[in-house]
Amino acid sequence: MEIDPLPNGTGSADTTSTETTITKTATTAASNTALSSNPSQLTESLKLEHQFLRVPFEHLKKTIRANHRTAEKEVSAVVSSFADVTDSNGLSNDDAVLSLTSLVSRLQGLKRKLDEGNRTENLQAQRCRVRLDHLESTDAEYLSVWNNVRLKRILVDYMLRMSYYDTAMKLAQSSNIEELVDIEVFQEAKKVIDALRNQDVGPALAWCADNKSRLKKSKSKFEFQLRLQEFIELVRAENYMRAILYARRYLAPWGATNLKELQQVMTTLAFRSNTECAKYKVLFDPKQWDFLVDQFKQEFYGLYGMTPEPLLNICLQAGLSALKTPYCYEDDCTKEDPLSQDNFRKLAMPLPYSKQHHSKLVCYITKELMDTENPPQVLPNGYVYSTKALKEMAEKNNGKITCPRTGLVCNYSELVKAYIS
C-alpha cells in the first residue's frame, strides 16, 4: 500500500494550511515496510538489471554510429568533389569560386549537424549515467521507495511491449521516472508496428536497412519474411507480372539460404489467394501480419538487449511459482497471500509448486514465523501456536488458553514445546 508521508520537520500537528505541503514522490516507512527486503538481498538482485543498463547504451551506440557515418560521408564527399574542381582544366575562375563556396556551405552544414548530434549523444550518455547512479542509490533508508520504483519500471516495460503507450507515458510521468524507462526507444518500434498493423511493410523495411549489419550478424530472416509478405500481397491482388518481377529482384537473393520457403511462396502463383490447399492457404491468412509484428518485436528486443519476454511476465512467473504451495488453494488461505485471489490462482495453475528444504511454521494467531526465538507450543488437542501468542492469551485470561480453531480450553501449564528442525 502506497502512502504519502506526513510532512516532517516542523514538530507540530497544527491545522495551519501552510504546513501541509506533501511531496508526491517520497513514500514513508508506513508503506511497504513488509516488502522491503534487506539491503544485501537487494544488491544481489541488481544482477537482474541488465536490460535497464543495456537499452540506453545500445541507443547511444546507435546514435554515435549514425552520426559518425554521416560525418564520414560528408567529408569524403567534399574531398572528392574538391578533387573534381582541381582536376577539371577547362573550369573558369568564376566557376571554381562558385563550387568552392558551395563546398564551404556544405561543410558548415556538416558542422551544424555535428553539433546537433553531439547534443543528442550527450543527452543519451547522460541517461546511461543516470541509470548507473540509480542502481547505486539503494540506501537502506529508501529501500521501499526504490522497490516501488522498480515495480513501476517493470510495469512501464510491460506497457511499452504491449503497445499501451499512453499508460506507459502517464505512469512514467506521474511517478517522475522518465529517465529510468525506455519510452523514447519504443517510439521507433511503434512506427514500425503501427505500419505493419496497417499492412504496410515500408517502415519495417527501412528499419531493416538501418540495422542491416546487426541483423545480418544475428542471421535474421526478418527482411526476407517481409519480402515474402509483400509478394503474397501482390499475388492476392492478382498482380502476377509484378509479383514475378518483385520475386526476381527481392526474393531471389535469399534463394541460397531459404530455398524451401522461396519455392513454397512462388507456388502461390499457381494456387491463387482463394486456394483451399492448407499449405498455401495459411500464407494468405491475415494473421500472417500479426506474426510479422511478433517477429519484429523479437528482432527489436534482441537488438536493444531486452529480454524476449516482458520483465513483468518473468518476475510474475518466478514469484507465483515461489509462492505456490498446496495450501494456497485451500479456502482458508490468508488474504495476504496473493494466491488467495482467483486471478493469481489462474495464472499460477500451470506453474510448478515451490520447494522447501526446511520447515517454516507460521503461527495461526499472529501470522509470525515460529523459530527458536518464538518456538511453537502444542495444545493437548495437537494444535500448534507460537509461544508469543499463547503467552499473551494466558496473561489476559488468568493462565487459560482457548484454541481459536476448536474452542478447547486448557491451562498454559499443559502446553508442550515442539522442536522443529
Next chain:
Amino acid sequence: MELHCLKDSFERVKKKRKVSYSKTHEVTELIVQEIEMVQSSTLEYKSKLAELKKKLQEVAPLSQLEGTQKKLNIALSKYPKALEKVLNPDISKAYRNVEFDSRVVNQLIASHFYRQWLFDVGDCFIVEAQDVDAAATMKSLFQELYQMLEVMKCWDLEPALKWAAANSNKLKENGSDLQLILHRLQFLKILKKGSRDEALKYARTNFVSFAGNHMAKIQNLMGCLLYPDRLHDSPYAHLLSLTNWDTVTEELTRQFCNLLGQSYESPLSVTIAAGIQALLPLLKFMTVMAGKKHEWQSMKQLPVPVDLGKEFQFHSIFVCPVSKEQSTDDNPPMLMSCGHVLCKQSINKMSNNGSKSFKCPYCPTDINSKHCRQLIF
C-alpha cells in the same frame, strides 16, 4: 556488485566519444579554413588550388577520423561485455514457456493501479487495454480510503473518525484500537490549540466507551490536561511525535483493507517482490542445468528450494527432517514424546509399523510410536 567497474567502463566510452566528436569538428574546421584561404586570394588561383589539394592530401581527413573512431569503437564494445559479465545477461532463462492470459494479467495491473491510488493511470489503462473493466470496482472501493488519507495530510481527522465510528463493532472484533488512537490524535490537536475546556469536553464525550479496555491509556491522556501550554516539554511529549500519525495512517489502511476483504499489500507488489528474490536461485540453477530445458518444462515442483524472506511466508510448511518430504494429509507431522517432530511415514518406517520402539534421531529418547501425537499448525 562491481558497479564501479561498470562506471569506469562507461566513463571511457564518454571520454572517447568526446574525443571523437572534437576530432571530427577539428577536421571539418581545418578543411573550411583551407578553402577559405584560397577563396580570399583571387590571385594565382590555379596554383593556389594545387597547393590546397596537396595540403588536403597531407591532412588526410578520413584517416584522421578513423583513428579516434577506432578507439571509440573499442570502448563501445567493452562496455556491453562488462555489463554481461557483472550482470545477468538474460533473466528470461528462468522463464518457462507458459503463456499467460494477458487479459488476466491486465486485470491484475489495473487493480494494482487503483489500489496504489494511481487513479489516472488506472483509468487510462482501462481505456487502452480494454476488457479489464472488472478492475474498476477496485477504484470505488479504494477511493474512500484515499479521500480519508488525503485530508489527514492536512491534519483533518473527521472523515477517518466518521468511518471508524461507523465500523466500530467490526474494528473491536478484530481487536483494533484504531478508533481510540484516532480520538487520541484529535484530543491532542484540540489541546494544542490551547483550549483545555474543549479538550476536556471532547474527552468526556468520546473516551468513555473505551474505559473498559484502555483505562491506562485514557489516564495517560488525561494527564496531558495539566500541561496545555507546554505539552512539548511535559512527560507526555512523546504523544506529539509525528510517528503517531504514521501509525494511525498504517492502522487505518490495514483495517480498511481488512474490512474490504483485501490484503494490506498490493498482491502484485508481493508477487513481483517474491519473483525478484526467486529469480536469482532459479537462474543459478538454469546455468548448471543448461541444455536440460525439457525437464524444467514439465516439472510439478521447482527444481531448487527458493528461500523467500519471512514476509512471504503465508503458510506453515513442515518438512520431515528424516525423509525431507513435505507433510501432507496422509503423511502428517507427529510429535514424539521428546518434543521432536517427524512425519508419520518416517515414524512408521523406524518403528517397523509400530511393532517396536526406536531412538529419536535427535536425542537419546526411546520412542514408542503409539504415544506420538498428530500436530496441526
